Amino acid sequence: MRLRTIKYFFRESFTSLVRNRWMSLASVGAVASALIILGSFLLLSVNFDYILKDVESQVEITAYLEDSLDKNGISRLNNHLTAIIGVKEVNFISKKAAIEEFKEQVGKELLEGIDNPLPNSFRIKVNDPHEVAVVAEKVEKFAGIDEVKYGKGVVEKLFKIIHWVRLIGLAIMIVFAAVSVFIISNTIRLTVFARRREINIMKYIGATDWFVRWPFLIEGIVLGLIGSSIAIGVLGIAYNYLYITVKLNLPMISLVPKEQFYDYALGFLGIGMLIGAFGSSFSIKRFLNV
Amino acid sequence: MIELFGVTKMYPGGQVALKDINLRISKGEFVFIVGPSGAGKSTLVKLLFREELPTRGQIFFSGRNINRLRHREVPYLRRRIGIVFQDFRLLPEKTVYENISFAMEVIEASSREIRKRVPQVLDRVGLSHKVKAKPSELSGGEQQRVALARALVNNPDILIADEPTGNLDPDTSWDIMTQLDDINKRGTTVVVASHARELIDCMKKRVIQLEKGSLVRDEERGVYSNET
Secondary structure, eight states: OOHHHHHHHHHHHHHHHHHTHHHHHHHHHHHHHHHHHHHHHHHHHHHHHHHHHHHHHHOOEEEEEOTTOOHHHHHHHHHHHHTSTTEEEEEEEOHHHHHHHHHHHHOHHHHTTOOOOOOOEEEEEESSGGGHHHHHHHHHTSTTEEEEESOTTHHHHHHHHHHHHHHHHHHHHHHHHHHHHHHHHHHHHHHHHHTHHHHHHHHHHTOOHHHHHHHHHHHHHHHHHHHHHHHHHHHHHHHHHHHHHHHHHOTTSOOOOGGGHHHHHHHHHHHHHHHHHHHHHHHHHHHHOO | OEEEEEEEEEETTTEEEEEEEEEEEOTTOEEEEEOSTTSSHHHHHHHHTTSSOOSEEEEEETTEEGGGOOGGGHHHHHTTEEEEOTTOOOOTTSOHHHHHHHHHHHTTOOHHHHHHHHHHHHHHTTOGGGTTOOGGGSOHHHHHHHHHHHHHTTOOSEEEEESTTTTSOHHHHHHHHHHHHHHHHTTOEEEEEOOOHHHHHHHTOEEEEEETTEEEEEETTOOSOSOO
8 A cells, every 4th residue: 555545544534524523523522422421331330340349258157166165176176167168268266356356346445344255266268259158058067166157148149239230230331332333333424424425436436445445444443532532531530539539438448449440541442443443334335335 | 348248237126227238339439329318328338337237248348247347346447447427526625636636546646646647637628727726616617627637537448428518508518529529539438428419410420329228229420310
């Protein structure tokens, strides 16, 4: 391909962008707003995921021990529990440690002079939070174990909710991606339609399909890139604000770090470019068959 | 140069536009295709530059069967054919110069060739002084001359004109015909679909007459119509 031809492609696409500036603006607006909506859902869902992972990792089993169990019994039991398949970590919490922790939580004064009512216990972490119920059942069977607690029912419900939230989030994102492609291909179809005479003449003169296609492709890609840049800017500012606000006011919720946003930004530029290219080649197809 | 063997064109719905046309146009000829509107002139023109494919029959261009061209080969056929339409088909926002250089950019000519060639053809059609004008600032005749220049700029083997004077007054029409004759005298084959009776009678060229899709007359130095 000649350099002159490449220059021609760029000149044509930029002239067209400027000549149809209102249409171009509309396209950029469409790309930007579609991607902002898409991006909001994306950020929402990755953050939700992030928080859920956090919650998931906190799921653990507490096994309370019978008071009659002596030191040897405890250490033997510890070994048994560690050997269960799916167990990641077993921590022994003595009566003393348990009451200290409790005091921390409710305040020393309240428990002053009361006999320690708390039993010895093991805190068991599992590899896969979904296996909590299975592991708990096995733990319960050992002698010397008084009671096992893991938030039975609550955990199962939580996992069910997480599953549905993820599924719905994914569905919404797919719908919005499709809507974006549709809006953009429609707007670019308007530009192509406005230039159908030109395309027609080009074909009569002996232009190849690719010669006709390139300027539109470049135009679409430029529109997509500008639109996605605007979306990235808006989302970036909004997320930064959200991140700081949450960190200051709700320190127990941890959001996806800001830095990770740059990865998404790159992905967004790519998506914008693809949508533009796809939209324009989709729109021009019909006009090439002359 | 161009040969048609038993060419029939039917449109969807069963309407027959051309019926069993056999035709041979040699290099350097000047040929009028005449007939009332609806006789199949435009269809014949469309078949020649392969906007349409015949339903039956074969069309050869310089010995090549153009029915068999692949989609991506079609542009290269069209580069050897200059096309002029009744409605000029110029790009309104481009200047005269740009309208013509555009045709060379499309076939990826070099800048130097374009700078050399565009003024040449503009001079030939007598529009050197209107280089920077937009089509809307030109008369119909001048616009058609720009279209002629555009058709010629890539040195086609053949020039096909579909009703080139259909939108023009008699004087201007005569001017365009003279231009076409001039182009033909310089060696380009010229095919003109027209029903400009007086002009055709004056030109004394080969006349091919179509009637309801059939070729009814093919005559050297003919006139528009034998009746009367």
